[in-house]
Amino acid sequence: MASTKAPGEKHHSIDTQLHQLVPGKVSEDDKLIEYDALLIDRFLNILQDLHGPSLREFVQECYEVSADYEGKGDTTKLGELSAKLMGLAPVDAILVASSILHMLNLANLSEEVQITHRCRNSKLKKGGFADEGSATTESDIEETLKRLVSEVGKSLEEVFEALKNQIDPHLCLCLFYIF
Incomplete structure (x- = not known):
């Protein structure tokens, strides 16, 4: 070496x-x-x-x-x-x-x-994606996506756009196909 x-x-x-x-x-x-x-x-x-x-x-x-x-x-x-x-x-x-x-x-x-x-x-949660980023790590992406839509109140389009900007678009499509 x-x-x-x-x-x-x-x-x-x-x-x-x-x-x-x-x-x-x-x-x-x-x-x-x-x-x-x-x-x-x-x-x-x-x-x-x-x-x-x-x-x-x-x-x-x-x-x-x-x-x-x-x-x-x-x-x-x-x-x-x-x-x-x-x-x-x-x-x-x-x-x-x-x-x-x-x-x-x-x-x-x-x-x-x-x-x-x-x-x-974190004392004030505003219901945004930043709140999800400060949450404890979850091992199940499907659970996280469902929580973003049902509990946080984000639309599928908002979640898709946020993911698309952070990961490979092909992987993002695969994740939404599973969801």
């Missing part, structure tokens, strides 16, 4: 890079970014203690490239990530994949903490 960092260069926290990826208007969710960065940084420290600095750097680079691809949609970043991962031995590939999976799980955990925090602090 080759590293792009100079020998002896100190590992930096990815907190700054995560803050750069987030739009400026998300001030309410700064704690989510901080929890996410803190958990991932701690995980990378443990990974370094167990497997050395080169693996930590490699996993961190893969995570940053994938975040960059997700943020900008630049397909060259996807190719760069693919090239990095294809050059690994099977044992290293499993270790890197499980490390990235753990990092994603930690990000999800910090998001759940933020959702719970929002729920507790």
Whole structure:
């Protein structure tokens, strides 16, 4: 696993890079970014203690490239990530994949903490989509769609438009076919 960092260069926290990826208007969710960065940084420290600095750097680079691809949609970043991962031995590939999976799980955990925090602090519900976003995570999309229509009072068209703007339109059509 080759590293792009100079020998002896100190590992930096990815907190700054995560803050750069987030739009400026998300001030309410700064704690989510901080929890996410803190958990991932701690995980990378443990990974370094167990497997050395080169693996930590490699996993961190893969995570940053994938975040960059997700943020900008630049397909060259996807190719760069693919090239990095294809050059690994099977044992290293499993270790890197499980490390990235753990990092994603930690990000999800910090998001759940933020959702719970929002729920507790939410006093005024206005009956909008924002209220649904601060609710606890539900595993059943059909139940969520039904609740939006029956309890929150949104029309199917409003729900469809909101989903269409957030996910792939084909997936959105599939969800409404099920509903």
